[in-house]
Amino acid sequence: MEMNIRPYERGMAAACAEIAKTAPDPWKREDFDKLPGGENHACFVAVDGGGQVLGFACFLAVCESADLQLVAVAPSHRRQGVAEAMLQYGIRVMRERGLQRIFLELRVSNQAALALYKKLEFAVLIQRDRMYSKPAEDGLLMVRYL
Numbered sequence: 732m733e734m735n736i737r738p739y740e741r742g743m744a745a746a747c748a749e750i751a752k753t754a755p756d757p758w759k760r761e762d763f764d765k766l767p768g769g770e771n772h773a774c775f776v777a778v779d780g781g782g783q784v785l786g787f788a789c790f791l792a793v794c795e796s797a798d799l800q801l802v803a804v805a806p807s808h809r810r811q812g813v814a815e816a817m818l819q820y821g822i823r824v825m826r827e828r829g830l831q832r833i834f835l836e837l838r839v840s841n842q843a844a845l846a847l848y849k850k851l852e853f854a855v856l857i858q859r860d861r862m863y864s865k866p867a868e869d870g871l872l873m874v875r876y877l
């Protein structure tokens with residue numbers, strides 16, 4: 732599959748919001764309309780040869796750390812390396828910016844995301860009780876040193 736990773740652009744908001752609906756804690760269309768939200772935000776999309784958006788990954792840099800805010804891939808294109816490619820790209824960009832680490836949080840039940848992050852060398856720091864609502868669930872805080 733032909734795939735390119737590019738910076739997010741406003742015109743991609745609708746496509747990204749559609750993909751985001753499939754995440755456990757989705758972002759809304761308005762959230763994407765606010766992006767890119769300044770120099771601390773780094774959002775990337777994966778597009779196929781025809782320019783169709785396959786997925787997105789959004790990072791927010793704060794001091795020497797970045798938070799991976801959300802990553803999601805269209806259900807039709809999962810398990811084809813799309814998320815891995817976007818996150819590897821993001822990790823490289825964050826390292827080039829001189830950041831030291833990337834944090835993220837996820838629901839304990841999100842086994843696909845957990846496997847993805849472990850493959851990319853994120854490590855669990857702590858489990859937080861009932862970090863999530865709707866439904867209530869524990870969360871994992873993970874870190875990846877750069």
Ligand SMILES: CC(C)(COP(=O)(O)OP(=O)(O)OC[C@H]1O[C@@H](n2cnc3c(N)ncnc32)[C@H](O)[C@@H]1OP(=O)(O)O)[C@@H](O)C(=O)NCCC(=O)NCCS
Binds near residue numbers: 802804811813848
């Ligand atoms: C999690 C998600 C982003 C993974 O995207 P993806 O493009 O399918 O992932 P990739 O194909 O790049 O997978 C890379 C690795 O992650 C792991 N992985 C991904 N999906 C997996 C699954 N369903 N089950 C087990 N491992 C999985 C595997 O180790 C995989 O490597 P492999 O294919 O060589 O075994 C996708 O399932 C998704 O969009 N989920 C909904 C949104 C979400 O939960 N986001 C995370 C919120 S914290």
